[in-house]
Amino acid sequence: MSIKLLCAAVLGLFCAACNDSAQMSAPEVGAGENWPMPGGDGNDSHYSRLTDINRDNVSRLGLAWSYDMGTGRVQEATPVVIDGILYTSGNLGRVYALNAVTGEELWTFEPDVNMQVNRVVCCDQANRGIAVSDGKVMVGALDGILYALDQKTGEVAWQVDTIVDHSRGYSSTGAPEVAGDLVLIGNAGSEFDVRGYVTAYHISDGSQAWRFYTIPHDPALGPQENEDLEKALETWGENSRWDIGGGGTAWDAIVYDDRFDVIYVGTGNGGPYSHASRSGGEGDNLYLSSIVALDRKTGKMKWYYQETPRDSWDFTATQPMTLTDMEVGGEVRPVIIHTPKNGYLYVVDRITGKPVAINALVRTSWADGYDMETGRPNMTPEYSDYGTGPKIVFPSSAGARNWYPPAYDPESGIYYAAVLDMGNLMYNLPGKQPHREKGLNAGASLIFTTSLEGFLETMPPALKEQIEALPQMDWVRENPGFSQVRATDPLTGKTIWAADAEGWQDRSGMLVTRSGLLFHGSIGGKFYVRDAATGEALKEIDTGSAIMAGAATYKVDGVQYVAVATGWGGGGWSFVPGYSAPYKYENSNRILVFKLDGGEVPKPEALPPLEVAPEPPAQADNVTPETIAKGAQLFFANCALCHSNMVRSISPDLRRLTPEKHELFRDILMDGLLVGMGMPQWDDLLSEEDVAALHAYLIDLQEKQHAREKALKEAGKPLDSKGLVIMSNY
Numbered sequence: 001m002s003i004k005l006l007c008a009a010v011l012g013l014f015c016a017a018c019n020d021s022a023q024m025s026a027p028e029v030g031a032g033e034n035w036p037m038p039g040g041d042g043n044d045s046h047y048s049r050l051t052d053i054n055r056d057n058v059s060r061l062g063l064a065w066s067y068d069m070g071t072g073r074v075q076e077a078t079p080v081v082i083d084g085i086l087y088t089s090g091n092l093g094r095v096y097a098l099n100a101v102t103g104e105e106l107w108t109f110e111p112d113v114n115m116q117v118n119r120v121v122c123c124d125q126a127n128r129g130i131a132v133s134d135g136k137v138m139v140g141a142l143d144g145i146l147y148a149l150d151q152k153t154g155e156v157a158w159q160v161d162t163i164v165d166h167s168r169g170y171s172s173t174g175a176p177e178v179a180g181d182l183v184l185i186g187n188a189g190s191e192f193d194v195r196g197y198v199t200a201y202h203i204s205d206g207s208q209a210w211r212f213y214t215i216p217h218d219p220a221l222g223p224q225e226n227e228d229l230e231k232a233l234e235t236w237g238e239n240s241r242w243d244i245g246g247g248g249t250a251w252d253a254i255v256y257d258d259r260f261d262v263i264y265v266g267t268g269n270g271g272p273y274s275h276a277s278r279s280g281g282e283g284d285n286l287y288l289s290s291i292v293a294l295d296r297k298t299g300k301m302k303w304y305y306q307e308t309p310r311d312s313w314d315f316t317a318t319q320p321m322t323l324t325d326m327e328v329g330g331e332v333r334p335v336i337i338h339t340p341k342n343g344y345l346y347v348v349d350r351i352t353g354k355p356v357a358i359n360a361l362v363r364t365s366w367a368d369g370y371d372m373e374t375g376r377p378n379m380t381p382e383y384s385d386y387g388t389g390p391k392i393v394f395p396s397s398a399g400a401r402n403w404y405p406p407a408y409d410p411e412s413g414i415y416y417a418a419v420l421d422m423g424n425l426m427y428n429l430p431g432k433q434p435h436r437e438k439g440l441n442a443g444a445s446l447i448f449t450t451s452l453e454g455f456l457e458t459m460p461p462a463l464k465e466q467i468e469a470l471p472q473m474d475w476v477r478e479n480p481g482f483s484q485v486r487a488t489d490p491l492t493g494k495t496i497w498a499a500d501a502e503g504w505q506d507r508s509g510m511l512v513t514r515s516g517l518l519f520h521g522s523i524g525g526k527f528y529v530r531d532a533a534t535g536e537a538l539k540e541i542d543t544g545s546a547i548m549a550g551a552a553t554y555k556v557d558g559v560q561y562v563a564v565a566t567g568w569g570g571g572g573w574s575f576v577p578g579y580s581a582p583y584k585y586e587n588s589n590r591i592l593v594f595k596l597d598g599g600e601v602p603k604p605e606a607l608p609p610l611e612v613a614p615e616p617p618a619q620a621d622n623v624t625p626e627t628i629a630k631g632a633q634l635f636f637a638n639c640a641l642c643h644s645n646m647v648r649s650i651s652p653d654l655r656r657l658t659p660e661k662h663e664l665f666r667d668i669l670m671d672g673l674l675v676g677m678g679m680p681q682w683d684d685l686l687s688e689e690d691v692a693a694l695h696a697y698l699i700d701l702q703e704k705q706h707a708r709e710k711a712l713k714e715a716g717k718p719l720d721s722k723g724l725v726i727m728s729n730y
Helices: 008-018 115-120 227-233 275-279 452-456 461-468 473-478 625-638 659-663 665-670 688-714
Strands: 061-068 080-082 085-089 095-099 105-109 131-133 136-140 145-150 156-161 177-179 182-185 197-202 208-213 254-257 262-266 290-295 301-306 321-328 331-338 344-349 355-360 367-371 376-379 391-393 407-409 414-422 424-428 444-448 481-488 495-500 510-513 517-521 526-531 537-542 552-556 559-566 590-596
Touching: 061 537, 080 131, 080 552, 085 590, 095 136, 131 177, 145 182, 177 254, 182 254, 197 262, 254 321, 321 355, 355 367, 391 473, 407 510, 414 510, 444 452, 452 461, 481 517, 510 552, 517 559, 625 688, 659 665, 665 688
Parallel strands: none
Antiparallel strands: 061 590, 080 085, 085 095, 095 105, 131 136, 136 145, 145 156, 177 182, 182 197, 197 208, 254 262, 262 290, 290 301, 321 331, 331 344, 344 355, 367 376, 391 424, 407 414, 414 481, 424 444, 481 495, 510 517, 517 526, 526 537, 552 559, 559 590
16 A cells, blocks of 8 residues: 655645644654754654755765764764754763854753662663753753753753652653653653653743653552553552552653644553563553553543553563554555564554554564454464463564664655564563562563573573473574664565664664665664665765764755764663674764765774783682672672673673772772762662672682683684673563
């Protein structure tokens, strides 16, 4: 079925007939000379109407200017460009205002972040963008403070603490969303011990307009906040783990539809992960892993659609949503295009919340399709219910799709996105897990299928035999995982073309233009320009910097520019693969801006050659194998998320601690000696005995790494990042 872009008058009349609150005109599709919001336009399409850079001249694309952001962590934001000024955010919630033609710094903002928040951040110090309205630039800092900055000076106009309970593991990584005179922000932390919500604030002064919780609270605490939550409560079991919070965080994917004055919110996974552990195996657990439509003025729910009922696999629905109009069955309908983590591509009616098309993008073992009459998945617990034993579940918790933005061309009807086909081995931790305050409370272990063969060799024979007998092992051995950039028909799910990426971690945001070009980066440091119709790479620029963020394009004084941020990080940030730019070069955070007839891109400083890990101090006299085993458990429960001990990790490789760090090990953990550098304090969760056990485990690891690398060097062989397999023990 073809997809057509209709004129504004037809769209307005159609929508008015469907909904009395509809406006009589639709916003212009795509961005023009300005790029006024991270998604380019109000539809979050990442589509530009500019055509100056095209197939005929893109070979001349080169660097116009670059700007050093002064950090070495994750960059995931797409810039906003308004009237010749480029605004963007960086890690932690930093903000930069630059001359969009020259890169001259106009002002910067550094939030005063409580670095203890690093304890409860699953996926690095990410920030996904800013919002600009009413003379203010708004950004959410990692610790949950929402700032409104004067657009001209960067001075703080107002700030508000968006976190309802600082004893819980909340953080904030998403971009604010402007909706009329309101700005909305969600939060992250479903793996920890939180209850999700989204809050609307008045742009004028930061006062709260309303708040919508995405799941119910413990009924023992009294009535729910509204009748929609009372109804949701019926979908939770009597034995639900309200002490852990429930999850459902809206950490990204909040989109305002000004035609209907409605806000669409994508909600997150449950906590703990397993449906059996979370609610005793009862109910769908609304409104987890759902799209929820809220009235802008009141915050009341208009409709919901749960994409993954009874989610047990971290299949969040917080991935970017695109608004558009499609011809479906001879009728033009306003729809949402959505690709959440669960492996399916959805086209959902914006008025009713009913799906009009659902197609699989990747291998899916948790469901084998959907009943289109009910909108419910045909779930396959025999392949995915790890409450009955370990299961290999496709796709993985990394998602078939994740935060990196897609692009949609409303004229061709093609949807462009990075897609990951990979699975997880999952199993529950034994027994009922106690609530760990501000700690990981997912209650399950997971291993990516790309690492599974290595893990099998270390497992007890009985467990190994059980896993190898799983039917999904055929999928794993055939292809453990891969990533692609794809062009897809949203209504059929048909792949129009696909370009293979270097590995499963290689995925980035998209930008498509009316001139038929698709722009995207790679973590190998390449910036690609493809023919949007065929996927052919027309231009490839080697920057030496990982590029995950989506690009923006804009025009000033008759010249078209393309801007993108560089910097490795985010989910899996401590695993730096050998094919990535940060394995070879400093993880330089830059804004790179290109134009026709620009110059070469200078690469960051090359990293020094690997050296043999230092020999650690001797173990204390009282250290036993049991001590080291306890330390290993503590490491996986508290430290592995950041310190995966890869040689080229951005975070310190704890197999390479210096004598000075060993001497200060206890003070770093218990007294917060390095809090100012981002290393949290742990005295509230760990005992002195725990710290000693952790230290013993790390000394043991370092002894083994030192011996291994010393032998490699003596044999004249190169050092590498191998030698330790890390399991995500949630």
